[in-house]
Amino acid sequence: MAPIVLTPRAMSSIWDAPTKPSPHARTCRMFQSDLLERFSRVHPTTPFLFWGPVVLFLLGRSIVRGDLGPFGVFAIFLAGAVAWSFAEYVLHRWIFHWHEASPRGLRIHFLLHGVHHDYPSDKGRLVMPLGISIPLGVVFYALYRFTLGARIGEPFFAGFVVGYLAYDGIHYAIHHFRIGSRVGRMLKKHHMVHHHVDHDAGFGVSSPLWDYLFGTMPKTRQGRP
Secondary structure (H helix, E strand, C coil): CCCCCCCHHHHHHCCCCCCCCCCCCCCCCCCCCHHHHHHCCCCCCHHHHHHHHHHHHHHHHHHHHCCCHHHHHHHHHHHHHHHHHHHHHHHHHHHHCCCCCCHHHHHHHHHHHHHHHHCCCCHHHCCCCHHHHHHHHHHHHHHHHHHHCHHHHHHHHHHHHHHHHHHHHHHHHHHHCCCCCHHHHHHHHHHHHHHHCCCCCCCCCCCCHHHHHHCCCCCCCCCCC
16 A cells, blocks of 8 residues: 655644654644643653652552561562563554554554654653653553552552653663663664664663564664664
């Protein structure tokens, strides 16, 4: 099927979307609405300032409850962080890179993730806005709270959130800072190859673990992982 090209008129008719500017720009306006446009951008400290107290509250309540013990709480917390790394891979691979060959499908993809691939240096859109992370957080909290119970679900969710914060922080650093550590350079290379060489692989940002396990390590220009 031939790719669908959005004309400026078609682009502006889908969900109040303006025409995209030149791809040489470092950013773009996503919405004609000033309010929506404002909330499409977020300062990189915002997720930490909002979710940090939530994590501390849940961990504190789990420890004070005393029915697991500090080591038990810590083990479940670590399990939650690992669970986030898997959720990160799933979201990036099957949700953020979902495509439908229609104007509406292309617009959904652009809103979810395409804008980041088109403007990877836009530092106002390198971490997840609270308008997205809070509803997702409520869904995951309810899932863990009602399937695992408060005793396990709350420290598990706290670890899950810390995994998410690590993802946001690493993603921002990869795109915005010069990284000196060996692990940091490895993560940056992994993500940059995803951006510039192989869009259909390299879905892990905070860790390449699930790319190894699921066979989606990105290919270099020479065809090697």
